[in-house]
Amino acid sequence: xxxxxxxxxxxTPLREAAECMAQRxxxxxxxxxxxxxxxxxxxxxxxxxxxxxxxxxxxPISAVMxxxxxxxxxxxxxxxxxxxxxxxxxxxxxxxxxxxxxxxIVSQSDVALxxxxxxxxxxxxxxxxxxQTPMVLGAGxxxxxxxxxxxxxxxxxxxxxxxxEGLGILTERxxxxxxxxxxxxxxxxxxxxxxxxxxxxxxxxxxARDLLIDQGxxxxxxxxxxxxxxxxxxxxxxxxxxxxxxxxxxxDALEQRDQALARSREHLQLAERVIEASLExxxxxxxxxxxxxxxxxxxxxxxxxxxxxxxxxxxxxxSGRHDAAFYREMWQTLQEQGFWRGEIWNRxxxxxxxxxxxxxxxxxxxxxxxxxxxALFTDITHIRENExxxxxxxxxxxxxxxxxxxxxxxxxxxxIHHAHRHAQRLAVLxxxxxxxxxxxxSLGHALGDELLxxxxxxxxxxxxxxxxxxxxxxxxxxxLLPDVMEIDEVTRVARRLIESVSAxxxxxxxxxxxxxxxxxxxxxxxGDSDEILLKRADAAMYRAKQEGRNTYRLxxxxxxxxxxxxxxxxxxxxxxxxxxxxxSVHYQPLFDRDSGSLQGAEALLxxxxxxFGTVSPGEFIPLAERSGLILPLGxxxxxxxxxxxxxxxxxxxxxxxVAINLSxxxxxQSDLVAEVADLYATYRLPAGQIGFELxxxxxxxxxxxxxxxxxxxxxxxxxxxIDDFGTGYSSLSYLQELPVTSLKLDRSFIHGLGQSRGSTxxxxxxxxxxxxxxxxxxxxxxxxxxxxxxxxxYHVTLIQGFLTGRPVPADAFAAAYxxxxxxxxxxx
Numbered sequence: 001x002x003x004x005x006x007x008x009x010x011x012t013p014l015r016e017a018a019e020c021m022a023q024r025x026x027x028x029x030x031x032x033x034x035x036x037x038x039x040x041x042x043x044x045x046x047x048x049x050x051x052x053x054x055x056x057x058x059x060p061i062s063a064v065m066x067x068x069x070x071x072x073x074x075x076x077x078x079x080x081x082x083x084x085x086x087x088x089x090x091x092x093x094x095x096x097x098x099x100x101x102x103x104x105i106v107s108q109s110d111v112a113l114x115x116x117x118x119x120x121x122x123x124x125x126x127x128x129x130x131x132q133t134p135m136v137l138g139a140g141x142x143x144x145x146x147x148x149x150x151x152x153x154x155x156x157x158x159x160x161x162x163x164x165e166g167l168g169i170l171t172e173r174x175x176x177x178x179x180x181x182x183x184x185x186x187x188x189x190x191x192x193x194x195x196x197x198x199x200x201x202x203x204x205x206x207x208a209r210d211l212l213i214d215q216g217x218x219x220x221x222x223x224x225x226x227x228x229x230x231x232x233x234x235x236x237x238x239x240x241x242x243x244x245x246x247x248x249x250x251x252d253a254l255e256q257r258d259q260a261l262a263r264s265r266e267h268l269q270l271a272e273r274v275i276e277a278s279l280e281x282x283x284x285x286x287x288x289x290x291x292x293x294x295x296x297x298x299x300x301x302x303x304x305x306x307x308x309x310x311x312x313x314x315x316x317x318x319s320g321r322h323d324a325a326f327y328r329e330m331w332q333t334l335q336e337q338g339f340w341r342g343e344i345w346n347r348x349x350x351x352x353x354x355x356x357x358x359x360x361x362x363x364x365x366x367x368x369x370x371x372x373x374x375a376l377f378t379d380i381t382h383i384r385e386n387e388x389x390x391x392x393x394x395x396x397x398x399x400x401x402x403x404x405x406x407x408x409x410x411x412x413x414x415x416i417h418h419a420h421r422h423a424q425r426l427a428v429l430x431x432x433x434x435x436x437x438x439x440x441x442s443l444g445h446a447l448g449d450e451l452l453x454x455x456x457x458x459x460x461x462x463x464x465x466x467x468x469x470x471x472x473x474x475x476x477x478x479x480l481l482p483d484v485m486e487i488d489e490v491t492r493v494a495r496r497l498i499e500s501v502s503a504x505x506x507x508x509x510x511x512x513x514x515x516x517x518x519x520x521x522x523x524x525x526x527g528d529s530d531e532i533l534l535k536r537a538d539a540a541m542y543r544a545k546q547e548g549r550n551t552y553r554l555x556x557x558x559x560x561x562x563x564x565x566x567x568x569x570x571x572x573x574x575x576x577x578x579x580x581x582x583x584s585v586h587y588q589p590l591f592d593r594d595s596g597s598l599q600g601a602e603a604l605l606x607x608x609x610x611x612f613g614t615v616s617p618g619e620f621i622p623l624a625e626r627s628g629l630i631l632p633l634g635x636x637x638x639x640x641x642x643x644x645x646x647x648x649x650x651x652x653x654x655x656x657x658v659a660i661n662l663s664x665x666x667x668x669q670s671d672l673v674a675e676v677a678d679l680y681a682t683y684r685l686p687a688g689q690i691g692f693e694l695x696x697x698x699x700x701x702x703x704x705x706x707x708x709x710x711x712x713x714x715x716x717x718x719x720x721x722i723d724d725f726g727t728g729y730s731s732l733s734y735l736q737e738l739p740v741t742s743l744k745l746d747r748s749f750i751h752g753l754g755q756s757r758g759s760t761x762x763x764x765x766x767x768x769x770x771x772x773x774x775x776x777x778x779x780x781x782x783x784x785x786x787x788x789x790x791x792x793x794y795h796v797t798l799i800q801g802f803l804t805g806r807p808v809p810a811d812a813f814a815a816a817y818x819x820x821x822x823x824x825x826x827x828x
Contacts, residue, residue, distance in 0.1 A: 005102055007032040010039075010062035014049070017041060017061045018179035025216075027107055027173070028092045031065045037102050039065030042092055043172035047151035051178065052144035052185045069094045074103055082111045082239065091236075109218075109235040121206040121238070126199055129208075129238055130222045130231035134159050137170070139189025143178065146170055146188045157219045157232060160192035167229065168192030171218055196221045201230050208233050255361070281356075283375040289313045292372075301356075301379050303349030314375065317346040319353050330360075334373075338362045343380070354381045397471040399449055400456040408470035408478055412530040415468075415482050419523055425484035426523040429494060430537035431459075433475035433501070434515040434549045438697075447507050451514070454507070458500040462493070478534070487522070487554070494518045494552040502550060515550030517541050526555045570627050572609050573620055577632040582608045585640045586807035587658070589817055590778060590798045593791065598817050599798055600657045602693070603641045604807050605633065625663060634666045635675070641690065642683040644810050649685075653818045659691045659721060664698040668705075673712040680716060687717030691741075695723050699738060707738050714739045721778065725766065742798075743770050747781025750801075753790045767795040 007030040008017045017029050021043075028042040041061055048064065050056045071094040072081055081093065085108050095104045135155045137146055139162040150158055150170075160168040170192050183191060198221045199208050208220055212235065224230040275282050281298035285291050291309045299305055302317060309316055322345065334340045339361045347353055356377040363372040395407035403411065412428070419426040433455065440448035452475065459469055459477065468480035479497070484490055501516040519541025527533045540555040547553065576582050583605065590600040607615045624630040641658055648655040666672065679690070692713065699706045699722070710720055721742035749763050770777045779791055782801030791799070808816070 005030055005104060008061060009033065010065075011060045013058050014041070014061050014064060015057040015180055015182065018046070018057070018176050019181075022177045022180045026105075027109070028105055029061075030069070030094065030102065030105070031061055031067075032102075035101070037069045037071075037094055038062065039067035040069045040092060040094070041065045043176050044091055044156065046172055046175035046179055047147050049147060049175070049179055050144060051147055051182070052142070054182055054184070057179050057182050071096050071100075072106065073098075078111060081106060085111060085239070108239055111239060118206060121209055122204055124205045125201065126203050126205055126208050126222055126233055127201040127230075129205055130201065130233040131237060132231045134221075134229070134232040136161055136229075137188060139165075139192075140187050141189075142185045143183065143188055143191060144185045147175060156236065157234065158188075159196070159221065159229065159232070160188050162189050162192075165189070165194060167196045167221065168194040169196050169219060169221070173218060198223050199233070201225075205238060209235075209238060255359075278376075279378075281377045281379075283314060283377075285314070285373045285375075287370050287372070289373060301348070301354070301377075302346070308349075319345040319347045321345040321353070334360055334362060338364075354379050355384055356380060397473075400453055400471050402456060402477075403468060403470040405470070405472050408468065408472075408480070409530050411468050411470075412480055412533065415480060416523055416528070416530060416533075418482065420528075422483075424482075425487075425525070426533075427479075427481040427484050427490040427493075428521045428523075428533045428537045429479035429481065429490070429497070429552075430519040430521075430534070430541040431477040431479060431497065431516050432518075432541050432545070434517055434545070436475035436514060439512065439514060443507070443510060447510065450507055451505060454505060455501055455514075458503075459497055462496045462500050478537075484522070490520055490522070491552065491554075494520060498550060498552065517544040517549050518552035519544055519555065520552060521555045566623065569612060569615070569620070570623055570629075572612060573607070573623060573629055573633075574627070576607060576609070577624075577629045577636065580636055582610075583633075583636055583640065584608070584809065585637065585644065586809055587813040588800060588807040589805040589813070590656075590659075590800045591804050593779075593788075593796055593799050598656050600659060600691075601655075601813065601817075602659045602661075602800065602807075603637065604661075605637045625665070628665075630663045630665055631669070634663060638675070638679055638690075642679045642685065645685055645689055646683040648814060648818065653814060655689070655814075655818060657688060657691055657719065659693050659719075661693045661723065662698075664695075667694055667698050667709065673709060673716070676713060676718065677716055688719060689717075691719035691721065693721045693723040693744065696725060710739045721776075740775065742776040742778055744778040744780050744800075745796075747801075750779055750781045750787055750791075751783075753787055763794055771795040 006020060006024055006026045006028070008020065010031055010033055012031075021027070021029050028040055030037055031039040031041065039062065041064065045064065045066060070088065070090050070092075072084070074095050074097055076095075084093070085091070092105055092107050094102055095106055097103055135150065135153060135158040137149070137158045137160055139160060141149075141160075146158060150156070150172075157169055157171045160170050162168065168189075170188050174191065174193060178191065197211065197215055197217060199211060201222050201224050211220060212218065219232050219234040221229055222231040222233055275295045278295060279297055281301045282293075282295040283291060283298060284293040290311055290313060294304070294306050294309060304316070330340050330342070339359065341359045342357075343355060344358050345353055345355055357380050358375060358377040360373060360375045362370045363374055365371045395404060396402065397404045415426050418424075436448070436451075439451060452471075455477075456469070456471070459479070463469055463479065466482055468478075470478045470480070472478060479493070481490060481493060498516055498518060502513060504511055504513050519537045519539065521527060521533045521537040521540060523533055526536045536555040540553045544551050544553040584607075586604045586606050587601040588604060589598055590602065591597065592599050605617065605621075607617075607620050609615060621630075624633050638660060641660060645655055645658060662672075669675070676690075679685070680687075713720065719741040720739065721744050722740055723744045724746045725743045743766065745763065745766065753760060753763070767777050776797040777795055778798040778800055779796045780800045782788055782791070782799050782803050784803060787801075788799065788803060805817075
C-alpha cells in the first residue's frame with residue numbers, strides 16, 4: 001500500500017494535480033474535501049485528456065475525476081485484493097480504516113510486488129505472460145491521437161517506432177507528465193521515452209519483475225530469438241496470469257505430495273504433519289474404502305470426528321444427489337487411471353449440503369497393489385455461489401430473470417455469425433408496453449413489477465426454445481428469432497406476442513389491459529451488426545406507437561432517411577434554441593361565449609428555418625421534448641411573450657391575459673416559480689397578465705409537490721388551466737385538491753357533438769362538475785356555428801377555435817383585437 005496519501009482539493013487544476021503526481025512518482029491522486037474522498041484521478045484517466053486542446057489541462061480535477069472511489073478495508077488479504085483487481089477491473093483501491101477514513105492507496109503493481117509470487121515467477125518464462133500484439137504507433141502520430149487510440153484499445157503503453165532514433169515507448173505515466181507540462185499536440189516521436197528496455201521471451205518472469213523494479217519502469221519490450229519485437233510485459237501482465245498459474249502449481253504440488261507418501265514410508269511422520277496442517281480435507285482409507293484417518297480440516301468442514309467415521313466408508317457423507325451410475329464411473333476411472341478428480345455434492349453432519357472439489361488417488365505398495373486410497377477435497381460451495389451470483393448479476397435481469405442487454409448483445413452477435421454462415425435471416429423484435437407508466441403511477445411500482453413478470457411469462461409461452469427473450473430495462477423487451485426463412489414467420493410471431501399481452505391482466509383486485517408496440521428489423525436486410533439491428537428495431541417500434549399503438553411495424557429503408565432528417569432537424573432546433581433566430585409567437589384569442597368579448601389569448605410558438613422552412617409545431621415540439629430542448633425553448637417563449645406584453649402596454653394598448661403552455665419538464669423545474677417571478681419583475685407586468693396551461697398527466701405524477709408549485713404560481717396572480725382535459729387517465733380528485741382555475745375541453749369532444757353520444761355525455765358531466773367546483777370551462781377547437789350553438793346547453797365559459805379566431809402574429813393580433821387604454825382627463 002502507498003502510505004502518505006497524495007491528495008488535492010476539487011478545484012485544483014488538472015495540470016497542478018498531474019505535476020504533484022509526476023514529482024512523487026505516484027500513479028494516482030485522491031480528490032479530498034473535508035476529510036472525505038470525493039474521487040480519484042489516475043494515470044489511466046490521463047488517456048481521456050484532449051491534448052489537442054491546451055485548455056483541457058486547466059480544468060478543475062473534479063470535472064474529470066473518477067467517482068465514487070472503490071475501497072478496501074485495511075484487513076483485506078492480498079489474495080482477495082488481487083481477485084478484486086481481476087474481477088472488478090480496477091487498477092487502484094483506496095484503503096480505509098474501521099471508520100472509512102483513508103489510509104492509503106493500493107495498486108496492481110503493489111499486489112504484484114507483495115503477493116509472494118516468487119516461486120511462480122521463477123518457473124514461468126516471459127513469453128507466458130507477455131502481450132503478443134502490442135500497440136505500435138508511428139513517430140509522426142500526434143499526442144492527442146496516440147492517447148485516443150490507447151484509450152479505445154484499452155492499452156496502458158504503446159511502442160513508438162522511429163527509423164532514426166530506434167524504438168521508444170509512450171506510457172500512461174508519460175501522459176501524466178505531459179498533462180503537467182503540456183507540450184502541445186506534438187508528434188510522439190519527440191516525446192517517447194528511450195531507450196526501450198528489453199528482455200528475451202525465454203527469460204524467467206522473475207528477471208522481468210526485478211528489471212522493472214530496478215529500472216523504475218512499468219514495461220519491457222520482449223524480443224524473440226531473432227532479436228525482433230515480440231511483445232510487451234509489465235506488472236499488469238505478470239499479475240493477470242499469476243493467480244491461475246499459482247493455483248495450478250499448488251494442485252500439482254499436492255499430487256506430488258501424495259506420490260511422495262506412496263514412495264517413501266520412512267517420511268510418513270513428516271507427511272502426517274503436513275496433512276494435519278493442510279487446509280484441504282483429507283481422508284485415507286484401506287483397500288476396501290474403510291476410513292482409517294481424517295485430518296482436522298475434514299472435521300472442520302464435515303462436522304465428523306475421526307472416531308465417528310473410522311471403519312465407515314465415505315458413503316457416510318453421501319448427499320443423495322448422485323445416482324449409482326455416477327459412482328460406478330468414478331470407481332472405474334479410479335481403477336483404470338489410479339486417480340479421479342471432479343466436483344461432488346456431500347452432506348455435513350448437521351444435514352447441510354456442500355459442494356467439494358475432490359481428488360482421489362490410489363496409493364500402491366512396492367508390489368503395485370493398492371494399499372490405501374487418499375482423498376483430498378476443498379469446500380467450493382461459496383465459490384460456486386459467488387460465481388453464479390456474479391453471472392446472474394452480469395447477464396440476467398434481477399426482476400424477470402431474463403437475459404439483460406449484455407447477454408442479449410452476446411447472443412445477437414453469435415446469431416448474426418450463425419445467420420451469415422448459413423445464409424439465413426435473423427429477426428430482432430423491439431417490444432415496448434403501451435401506457436405502462438400510467439399503470440405504474442396509478443397502481444404502484446410493486447404491481448407494476450408484478451405486471452412485468454406476468455408479461456414475461458406470456459411472452460415466453462409464445463416463443464420457441466431457441467428464441468431469446470431479453471429485458472433492456474423498464475417496460476422494454478427484445479425478442480431474437482434465429483433461423484428465419486420467411487418474413488411472414490416473424491410477423492406471425494409479432495401478432496401472437498401482441499395478442500398475448502393485450503389479454504386482460506388480473507393483479508390482486510385490479511383487472512385491466514395493456515397493449516404493446518413492436519418494431520422489427522431483419523438481418524441482413526436492415527443491418528449487419530447488433531447495434532444497427534437494435535437501433536432500427538427501436539425506430540420501427542416508435543413508428544408503431546406513432547401509428548396507433550398495440551401493433552407492429554417493419555423497419556423500412558425510408559425510415560433510415562427519415563432518421564437523418566430528424567437528426568438534421570434536431571441540430572437545427574438546437575442552434576435555434578441557443579440563438580433564438582427563427583422563433584416567433586402567434587396568439588389565438590379566447591372569447592366569452594355569451595358576450596363575445598375578448599377574455600384572453602393563448603401564446604403558440606412558431607419556428608421558421610432557412611433550410612426547412614416553416615416547421616409544424618406538431619413536428620418540432622415532440623422533437624424538443626425528446627431531445628431535452630423544451631426547457632430552453634420554453635424560456636424563449638416566456639421571454640418573447642413578456643417582451644410583447646410590455647411593448648403593448650407601453651403603446652397604450654390593453655392586452656388580455658395570455659396563457660403559455662408548460663411541458664412536464666418545465667413544470668417540475670425547481671426554479672420555475674422564481675423564473676416566473678423574475679419574468680413579471682423584468683417586464684413590469686400586472687399580476688395575472690400571464691397564466692399557464694398544463695396537461696393533466698403532468699399533475700397526476702405527484703399531487704402534493706404539484707399543489708405547492710401551483711399555489712406559488714397562484715400567489716403571483718397566475719391563472720392555471722388544465723389542457724386537453726378528458727383525454728388521459730383523468731383523476732377527478734385532483735380538481736378539488738389542486739388550485740386550478742380552468743378546464744380546457746379537448747377538441748375531440750367538441751367535434752363529436754351531435755355525432756357521438758359518448759362525447760355529449762362526457763361534455764355534460766365535465767361541465768356540470770366544473771360548475772359545482774367553480775371552475776371556468778374553455779371549449780377549444782370550435783370550428784362551426786353548429787358546434788357553437790350546441791355548446792349553449794352546457795356550462796362553457798370561453799370559446800377558442802378557428803370559428804372565432806385563428807392564431808396570428810403579434811401585430812395582426814393587436815390590430816384585430818386590442819384597443820387603446822382610455823386616456824385620463826389630465827393627460828396632455
